[in-house]
Amino acid sequence: MAELTMVEALNKALHEAFSADDRVVLLGEDVAQTGGVFRVTAGLLKEYGGERVIDTPLSEAGIVGTAVGLSLYGLLPVVEIQFDGFVYPAFEQIVVHVARYGWRTNGECPANMVIRIPFGGGVRAPELHSDSPEALFAHSPGLKVVCPTTPSDARAMLLAAITHPDPVIFMEPKRIYRAGRQEVSDALPFDLGSTNGDASSLLSTARLAREGNDLVIFAYGATVPLSVEAAEKLKTDKGTSLRVVDLRSLYPLDVDAITSHASACGRALVVHEAPRTAGIGAEVSSLIHERVMLDLEAPVGRVTGFDVPFPQFANEDDYLPSVERIARGAEKVLSF
Amino acid sequence: MAELTMVEALNKALHEAFSADDRVVLLGEDVAQTGGVFRVTAGLLKEYGGERVIDTPLSEAGIVGTAVGLSLYGLLPVVEIQFDGFVYPAFEQIVVHVARYGWRTNGECPANMVIRIPFGGGVRAPELHSDSPEALFAHSPGLKVVCPTTPSDARAMLLAAITHPDPVIFMEPKRIYRAGRQEVSDALPFDLGSTNGDASSLLSTARLAREGNDLVIFAYGATVPLSVEAAEKLKTDKGTSLRVVDLRSLYPLDVDAITSHASACGRALVVHEAPRTAGIGAEVSSLIHERVMLDLEAPVGRVTGFDVPFPQFANEDDYLPSVERIARGAEKVLSF
Amino acid sequence: MSTQEPLRIIGDGGELPDHPVPDGLGEKELLELYRWLVILRTFDERAVMLQRQGRVGTYPLYWGEEGTTAGALFACEDADWIFPSYRQCSVGILRGLPVATVLGWVRGYGGPAGFYNPRDYRLGPICVPIATHLPHATGVAWAAKIRGERTASLAWFGEGATSEGDFHEGLNFASVFRTATVFFCTNNQWAISTPVTRQMATRTVAEKAAAYGIPGIRIDGFDPLACYKAAKEALDRGREGGGPTLIEAFTYRIKAHGTADDPSLYRDETETQKWAQLEPVGRMASFLRRLEILDDDKNDELKAEAKEMVAEGVRGLESVEQPGPEVMFDYVYASDNPWTFTEGLEEVNSVARKPEAAPPQPPSPPSAGDVEIQPGSGAPGVEEA
């Protein structure tokens, strides 16, 4: 049992996966020798050697495309895309091949890889180092898209993604990579040998992050702790009781959790960094209205990034949903 | 004045644009010598020569990427992507460069090109010839995304897209390319010389396709005529009066039209071929609920493609929203 | 590095001399390779007929390119993985894939009626998006290398495919990781209507190997033995740790790009007729006759066998039911279907099902493309004259 940051927890999961199954390989830019620009893959090269922990040429399509072949041959590739904004060169390989290989092979040869993407803003980075492309993948059939928020989830979900037969887009909220520590048990969260329900459910269920009854905030990644903070603030300032749900799985969405939390609270807000139009928030909002509109006392609100390119970093605080914007968004729904 | 199919109307617009402005150039695979696989660009090579009407090497990223340079130098490129499912190799160039060039140059050098994409199913085509990727572009800030449904709109909107300074993703519903004829005036729809309001409004406004009061269907492209048919059917079968709105602009959505039609009818349905999750329908539904929920008598419904790869064509009729599915979707909303 | 004059084995029995049969090919093997050619030719001609009859959809003809497919495949060991593009759609039948499955694919069937398990035949799925299967071929051979196994891979693609980024990336990874991958380019000089001179500024495809520090071999693509020999040497070299090879099989697209295409719109078909003289099936037959390995009887027998094989496939196709709507959902994930699928299937099942649609008929007006578009009867919502 140790107190780990998300980076350390991810690293732990990788070590565990590598030691449990020698078919697991890792490839990406600068992942081996240096352990990745965020150090998520540190120590793997030394422990498992250059045949399994691979610094590749600088080509995202090449990385993902060859990983399709690796997986076809029976390996379990974990791919790192260095930053969110550099996943686009691999877009064709991801949505046309990774997503459709299972379908095209009668479910026999899914491209069973994990594509890890450190994503989102808030780290004062240059252009294309702060994008949130998750909705593009959620809208591209054949993928699972997940995003952990806590170190413990990060570890368990990454292990689940690796053992899971279908391809998983694994969004890592880089802003909270080192933002806090959490106890992460040394015991494995499930039996890695079998793709059992535990692993699958880690990739398809939401998590209650904070209790509350007046309104529920649905968020994921770095906006979860902000939403919790906004809830605390509204508790202190106005005595309102806000529930926060960490979506965790962006495709498929945990529709049961979403609708029952929304019904229970009667008011809901969705929060994410990605642009608003046709984002995850639009889907969550639609699902809630479609299914439980009569339980609602107000339309579902959205606090999201704007429909603009992620700004240069001096303005990223203007772009990113802040505690205050989330709180105001909640108040708007509350006062409807 | 002539009766034109959509293909002919698009061809007419291209001839008009080429003759009005010698900065207009066309590039794509098989667009010059043969006039394109759908004949949209027929006759241009002969009339305007190989310097302006260009068969390129087989590389979508190369086509779009070099078009960024052409536009930077002052030309007005019209790019053809041969089929929807082959736009993905150009995805990086589109969402990172085409979409962000104006932003990155203080609005001085928008990548003022038109990217024409014949899209959608229903033509019994092989894999990747039937995709509907429009939501991916609507979610990628910096682009305008439009889709004409009638020959006359196709001509006017293409002219508007070419004269318009910002990049336009021009989705062409290939299934109705030759499905019907419409009178298309010989007079230009607006003054091509100036980027005036007429041109802009053609790229941002919805169109009323059928009058009705009990429910409004929002659709675009090939699903508009199907929605009209569904409306006729429900009129005949049940005497219900359905309005149909052709969205035309997918980014930005015509929010005023959308909300006012929804308010007026009290019930609404969104229809598209693309997968449901985080599609255009999710955004339209969210907008309506957010803004005019109190005017609604039922949650907004969605009849869309499923969250699966576009099937092999023997099953495309199972996938595509049909008149019957649309009618049932409307009835569900009507009977809420 | 690259050979500018295409390698040729089979002459014309006249001025052009035959060269020695490559090592390892005895009478039996030569006949077997010829049998493969006949099968491929028979399939192709039958598929075109089926398309004309409206029994399958748009079909990518390969008449004249049988040597590039059969010759290269003949060089592969059973364990080697092969990656076809649409143009090699039928190659799987030479590895035991049912003819009916390939025809099912052309008829637009998904699920087991049109798709297969690649691991059953070490056969990648038929790849429609140009060049994107090249990195997969690299990955498979790379995986074998990582696992210490001697499996090689071979991918077919056209000269048009060399313009895509995936071509470059697939070859570069293969060269850096020295994978046993053979990149087999059928330079048939046309990409739909685009001539090879518009694809590249080099005179040959083989020259491009220099960018990866790998061998680039140019062969006569109408010569099945040249295809065999080049592929065999490349596969052997790869398995010995010599890395990948780029092979350019120089040939010509004798027929249309696909059944929806009319090449007379963009090229001189008298030129085509000249190239057609070089077609590999007749050429191989003449060669075998010169070697006295083949006579009329044997030839007729092989043709009859092939015809029956394909006919059986057609019967198989006709006996398969159109897949139900569940085929859209059931194979997308290997794990449990998400709830969205359950709801989707319910929705589909809630409406009456249309009868199976006929594949498209030959185009009018002509299209140069992959799809035949018919003038419609007029769509509602569009005011008609």
Add this chain to the structure above:
Amino acid sequence: MSTQEPLRIIGDGGELPDHPVPDGLGEKELLELYRWLVILRTFDERAVMLQRQGRVGTYPLYWGEEGTTAGALFACEDADWIFPSYRQCSVGILRGLPVATVLGWVRGYGGPAGFYNPRDYRLGPICVPIATHLPHATGVAWAAKIRGERTASLAWFGEGATSEGDFHEGLNFASVFRTATVFFCTNNQWAISTPVTRQMATRTVAEKAAAYGIPGIRIDGFDPLACYKAAKEALDRGREGGGPTLIEAFTYRIKAHGTADDPSLYRDETETQKWAQLEPVGRMASFLRRLEILDDDKNDELKAEAKEMVAEGVRGLESVEQPGPEVMFDYVYASDNPWTFTEGLEEVNSVARKPEAAPPQPPSPPSAGDVEIQPGSGAPGVEEA
């Protein structure tokens, strides 16, 4: 096609002889080029200081690569378009772009405080995504050709960039359409922590030109005159209709990849020290001294001027206000803003604005990347110990 031994003009004043000064470079031009080198060096060193002080963000150092930038630019005519990657971020200041704008960009400013109008300087935007600006450079020269104008273009990129599909596609289009484009690769042997031997199986980048049938030239990237000469010849050839050229400036990344990077984690820094001896600014100075064009006084004067130029830029930077939130919206479209922007700006303006955030400080724990990540103070929602 490719020259394996890098072209060199400047020797070392000892065993390594100087070669004749390229045509067209008189005393005045040599001094001007040296002045450019001094400006670039001064900017780079100052930018690193600013980063250490927390006044700008992560900065991509180019110490030692000034010759590749200044030499190549010196070969360009005013009308020629240039396309920098992040590593040439400051090249614009040699074309009149305010130093403050470049520093604004490094400080994370958008709008006119950090971006510029490319047409004002025939200068593409600083390109962050690797290799993706190469097709743009091709397009600009292609457009000029279509318009019958003699404008050429030049793009800089690293050897890592040669692995991306955009490299291949940009060069292929340029070769097919014979555009006057110079692809100037600074092979500094490292892509962050990845050595050039992991990028490619060829010994040189220049060899890759063979894949496009274009000249591939290898030069000493520490030698500003070699950079000038190769670029000049390539640009002239391009303008005469001779098509594109691939130039490989063979050099070494003396410093870290960026201010967030610690190269001692992945390479032997004593090796680096050897390469550093070849750095271009001192080398050019010695050369000019040998030619008796430069003396201490002149050198001091040039350095003082450059220092003042950069200092003025720093003052300019400090006098610029952090852009307001409207900067996110105002420049996205050239036409009217969509309604979503109006509502977005309203939302942003409805909450109090945070004070300008300081750019990130030097990293701890070290990162090899483009971003410095600090351990946070703990985020809410995550149970803390």
